[in-house]
Amino acid sequence: MARAASMDVRPCTAVLGAEILGVDVAHDLDADTFAAVERAYDDFGVIFFRDQTVSPERQIAFSRRFGTVDCFPLAQYCLAEHPEILLISNVKEQDRNIGLADAGQTWHTDMSWSAVPPRGSALYAVEIPAKDGVALGATLFASAAAAYDALPEDMKRRIDGLKAVHSYQAKHAYRAKVSVSERDAMTNEQKNAHPDVVHPIVRTHPITGRKCLYVMTGECTGIVGMNDKEALPLLDELAAHVVEPAFQYKHVWRTGDLLMWDNCTVQHFAVRDYAWPMRRLMHRTQFAGSVPF
Numbered sequence: 001m002a003r004a005a006s007m008d009v010r011p012c013t014a015v016l017g018a019e020i021l022g023v024d025v026a027h028d029l030d031a032d033t034f035a036a037v038e039r040a041y042d043d044f045g046v047i048f049f050r051d052q053t054v055s056p057e058r059q060i061a062f063s064r065r066f067g068t069v070d071c072f073p074l075a076q077y078c079l080a081e082h083p084e085i086l087l088i089s090n091v092k093e094q095d096r097n098i099g100l101a102d103a104g105q106t107w108h109t110d111m112s113w114s115a116v117p118p119r120g121s122a123l124y125a126v127e128i129p130a131k132d133g134v135a136l137g138a139t140l141f142a143s144a145a146a147a148y149d150a151l152p153e154d155m156k157r158r159i160d161g162l163k164a165v166h167s168y169q170a171k172h173a174y175r176a177k178v179s180v181s182e183r184d185a186m187t188n189e190q191k192n193a194h195p196d197v198v199h200p201i202v203r204t205h206p207i208t209g210r211k212c213l214y215v216m217t218g219e220c221t222g223i224v225g226m227n228d229k230e231a232l233p234l235l236d237e238l239a240a241h242v243v244e245p246a247f248q249y250k251h252v253w254r255t256g257d258l259l260m261w262d263n264c265t266v267q268h269f270a271v272r273d274y275a276w277p278m279r280r281l282m283h284r285t286q287f288a289g290s291v292p293f
């Protein structure tokens with residue numbers, strides 16, 4: 001078990017994100033070090049470690065300390081020998097994408113369309129595109145907790161207790177419409193396996209108790225008990241508020257970064273400012289969460 005003699009947590013912005021220094025994720029962390037890492041994760045919503053060498057086995061083992069590691073439903077984009085690792089990549093082999101090529105190209109939190117969305121995800125940077133020495137393919141994060149805190153009191157009262165409908169089919173269609181790469185069309189089996197779900201618009205973080213706005217453009221299709229004429233503009237207004245620049249942190253990747261985000265506190269967006277044959281390859285794991293309340 002590795003103990004970090006000098007772990008340091010360096011906040012990135014006033015509202016979210018922290019770099020963790022002095023921790024080598026290639027080694028199993030002792031209980032105290034892991035507890036400090038987990039506290040930073042809960043508090044900052046996004047944490048990252050630079051200059052790591054993380055095998056698929058280590059990434060899975062580290063992720064398991066945060067929760068049961070789930071396999072992503074699109075098995076064709078996962079490592080055959082480690083199906084817990086989803087490849088996020090624009091890399092093509094024999095004219096086929098080896099991974100999910102349009103992942104994250106709209107603001108979202110992972111799998112809000114499921115009844116029990118994952119607690120969070122870990123992304124390990126294997127290959128990062130660059131032009132003239134400048135890294136491309138950054139990821140933007142927005143604090144849904146800071147966004148909630150900043151709402152006017154009358155809006156907080158208006159949305160208190162409301163629930164939104166989250167749709168996998170709507171998300172799939174929206175991604176296909178606005179992103180630069182195609183993913184395979186959904187099969188009927190996939191459609192039937194993922195019916196719409198309902199979650200509170202104001203979601204409470206299960207550990208910190210912070211309130212977070214849990215709505216996304218293109219994925220929330222209505223509000224329970226409200227007509228669409230009223231509901232859809234309200235959803236759009238809230239979703240646009242979450243991703244205002246004041247609530248954002250931009251992560252510029254380096255090869256060897258291991259970054260983790262919290263799907264309750266944070267939404268994210270992958271910037272597609274590079275094109276094949278530039279290569280971006282990330283290994284993603286996700287760990288189980290609890291029913292949103």
Ligand code: SIN
Nearest residue numbers: 088103104138139270
């Ligand atoms: C994701 O949304 O899971 C991927 C984000 C990224 O590739 O930057």
